[in-house]
Amino acid sequence: MKLWMDVMRDLESVMADHERLFDAWGEGGVDGLVVGPLLFDAQDLAYGTRGVAKGQPPVVTFDPEPRIYQDLGVAPPAPPEEQHPNKRRQLEATLTAAKERGFSVWIFTPAVGMGPGGGHWADEATITAYAARTADTLEHYPMVDGGIFDGPEWGYEIAPHHMNHRSDFFRDLPEAVRPVCERLGYDFAALVAAKDRLEDSFHRLDRRRLEVHAGGGFVGACQLFEPGVTAWLRFRTDALTRFVADVRQAVDAVTSRRFGLGMGPRSACFAPLAGYDFVRLAEHLDLLLPKHYIWQRGFDGLYGTVYRYVETLTHWNPGLTDAEALGVVKALFGLELPGVSSRLDLDATFPDAFFDTVMAEETRRPLAAVDDPERVVPWLESGRRPHDGDPVSAGDLDRLLAAAEAAGLRRFLYHHCGNLTPAEWTVISRRCGRPWHTLESDYQPPDRPVL
Secondary structure, eight states: OEEEEEEOSOHHHHHTTHHHHHHHHHHTTEEEEEEOSOEESOTTOOGGGTSOOSSSOOEESSOOOHHHHHHHTOOOOOOOSOOOHHHHHHHHHHHHHHHHTTOEEEEESTTTTOOOOOSSTTSHHHHHHHHHHHHHHHHHSTTSOEEEEOOOOOOOBOOTTGGGGTTBGGGOOOGGGHHHHHHHTOOHHHHHHHHHHHHHHHTSOOHHHHHHHTTSHHHHHHHHSOTTHHHHHHHHHHHHHHHHHHHHHHHHHHSSSOOEEEEOOOOTTTHHHHTOOHHHHHTTOSEEOOEEOOOSSSSSOHHHHHHHHHHHHHHHSTTOOHHHHHHHHHHHHOOOOTTOSSGGGGGSOOOHHIIIIIIHHHHHHHHHTSSOGGGBOOEEOOBSOGGGOOOBOHHHHHHHHHHHHHTTOOEEEESOTTTOOHHHHHHHHHHHSSOOOGGGOSOOOOOOOOO
16 A cells, blocks of 8 residues: 655645655655645644634745636636746755655645636536636646645535534525526526425424334435435536536636546445435545544544434433434444444544444545546545544544555555654554654654644
8 A cells, every 4th residue: 555645734844845845754654745735834734723814814836827717718827926946946946855755746736826706616616617627737837747626515414513614514505506506407406405304304203103104214204305315416416517627628718738637525325415426426536535534523533423313312311311313423424333333432433333334435425436446536634633623543544544455555645744743653654654763764754733
């Protein structure tokens, strides 16, 4: 097994020391880099600030090429006020050095710095602006292999307090989506009505019906939930697939060669609710990078999402037990967690069966969607505070990697180099390359809890 290293929001520290870092990472099994967002002076962007800089605002790394925007019929973004010529040269030298070593090199969120779009990510104006900036970024750095999108996606959480509705399933059908519905042949009002009925049903769960239907698969779920929701879910998938297809077509139309494109969807169990269809996406993308995030609390972790569903459903339905709420989770996601019968179990140690069954299946599902296992590179994060979540030990990381490798995985993406702890690097290098020993190396993992 090999890995790619994610370089995020502190480009300067890697650019200034890239030869030494690349030597150490290469020895440990790294054969690729994912770099971005391409912003200078972004090292103060931390989890707690959610993208608000503590010091100077970050600066994009290049000037826009007007021709690309003109060809796609959209307005270009303004060039950055700060040019940073030395940093620009350092960045290009770093990317070139990585390619000369034989690393794969990908730009994360290549649309950062895009010009004005429309009212929603799924509308045509926004898609075109997104594609134009993506193409501009890739053309400006021709040594890279391609770009990786982090979303967009539809909300899949239901907890009303979670991340200020960052990912709220029931608040993710705004009026701005009406034209998108019409373009794709859906009745916006009917989708809203079905969504509202489903939300109402989540506040009035019938324990008898849960007992009868929660374990009944698709047919049981249709008896348990609002049947009209299937059209809403199809719309979400159609809209997201259309976004990717349109971006792919537009980027190919204005670039000098075919760059690779990848996307980082939710973990397989949550992906359909967020609008991701791995099979359809694989027709337009070169890489699938599902989030193998497992932590409790924080955001985007598997245990944390399940916990919030159970917590919210039992809050909305007094008298509903945790076990019954977990039945709803199973009916929605097909997800059954070994050894988990209550919220308390989600704060306990991950059992071996979680990795051998759940994470193995989470690995097999995206692999089944592609024609080459090299096209699946899941994001992994562990350490002290992954995505603001509870710690995930190096031992748990090792168990996850063992299960994923046994399921057919060949490569993963570690998020990210600034968070890497000595314990994690010990596990990773032992499994993927030459084992790292602190007394024999001039490389020490930074172990900094930053985004």
